Amino acid sequence: MRLVEPSDQRHVQQSSERLSDDLLAQLSSLNIGEAITLGLMTKIPALVKIDKYPGKIKGTDPDITKEWKKTAQKQRQIKKQKKAEVNDLYTNII
Numbered sequence: 001m002r003l004v005e006p007s008d009q010r011h012v013q014q015s016s017e018r019l020s021d022d023l024l025a026q027l028s029s030l031n032i033g034e035a036i037t038l039g040l041m042t043k044i045p046a047l048v049k050i051d052k053y054p055g056k057i058k059g060t061d062p063d064i065t066k067e068w069k070k071t072a073q074k075q076r077q078i079k080k081q082k083k084a085e086v087n088d089l090y091t092n093i094i
Helices: 006-015 021-029 064-093
Strands: 034-039 042-049
Touching (some): 021 034
Antiparallel strands (some): 034 042
């Protein structure tokens, strides 16, 4: 993301001790798909090019109630299967 405003650039620089003045100056000239990565996972800041995602971008909020019900149903099925396995073990022992 291109950062042109000096106050935005300073905010980014203050949040990262590894961002030099040279890299800070490059923030305003980044092209589409370019970014500077830095942080715990990168030893030194790196200028990267990110390819455009070829698929369809869509975002939705999950239906929490539906997901909870699915999870509860799966847990009941697992519990039922385990109970059946235990019953089979006892039946085979006797």
